[in-house]
Amino acid sequence: MPAGVDRADHDGVATLALRNEGRRNAFAVELLDDLDRELTDLAGDRHTRVVVLTGHGSAFSVGADLAAPPERRTLRGDSVGADLARLRRVGGIAERLHRLPQVTVAAVNGACAGAGLSLALACDLRIAAERAVFNTAFLGAGLSGDLGGIWFATRIVGHARARELFLLPGRLPARDAA
Numbered sequence: 001m002p003a004g005v006d007r008a009d010h011d012g013v014a015t016l017a018l019r020n021e022g023r024r025n026a027f028a029v030e031l032l033d034d035l036d037r038e039l040t041d042l043a044g045d046r047h048t049r050v051v052v053l054t055g056h057g058s059a060f061s062v063g064a065d066l067a068a069p070p071e072r073r074t075l076r077g078d079s080v081g082a083d084l085a086r087l088r089r090v091g092g093i094a095e096r097l098h099r100l101p102q103v104t105v106a107a108v109n110g111a112c113a114g115a116g117l118s119l120a121l122a123c124d125l126r127i128a129a130e131r132a133v134f135n136t137a138f139l140g141a142g143l144s145g146d147l148g149g150i151w152f153a154t155r156i157v158g159h160a161r162a163r164e165l166f167l168l169p170g171r172l173p174a175r176d177a178a
Helices: 029-043 080-099 115-122 149-157 159-167
Strands: 004-010 013-019 050-055 059-061 103-108 111-113 125-128 133-135
Touching (some): 004 029, 013 029, 029 080, 050 059, 050 115, 059 103, 059 115, 080 115, 111 115, 115 149
Parallel strands (some): 059 111
Antiparallel strands (some): 004 013
16 A cells, blocks of 8 residues: 555544555655645635544654655755755645644654654644654754754744754653653
8 A cells, every 4th residue: 555644534523644554654755745635625624623643553653764765755866956845845744734723633653753753743732652752863864854843843842952852862752752
């Protein structure tokens, strides 16, 4: 089954489940395209009051799928301009999530890293399972933070803690994140 987003609606609550089987819900182009379509649809939906973002299986999302074939990645290395255009589009998805008129909740069910963490931070609220683990992961991949993660983190945890999270490697268990 290709990567994507599964949507379930019940009583004014839309649940969007990130799905990239075997890749811990890493962001492939298909998943991001689906998420973009769903968020665009939800922005005009007057019947939905709450949007829950979660992941299939034991992970929320580990962020970009850096091991995917180039055509399935945002950063392809084909040119600076093309990579920048794709990053801007993906950043727009996080901004759209943040600006949805509905209350948005990240239901973090497991690993939440990199761009996946940025999406969780873009939500109004974050609820984490005890087994959830957060990791900015950008430092280990040699990348700067993307999808507005640094901007969101600064507003949620303050400047000093956000710098620490993005500049020092390490994992943050749910208990410590609380």
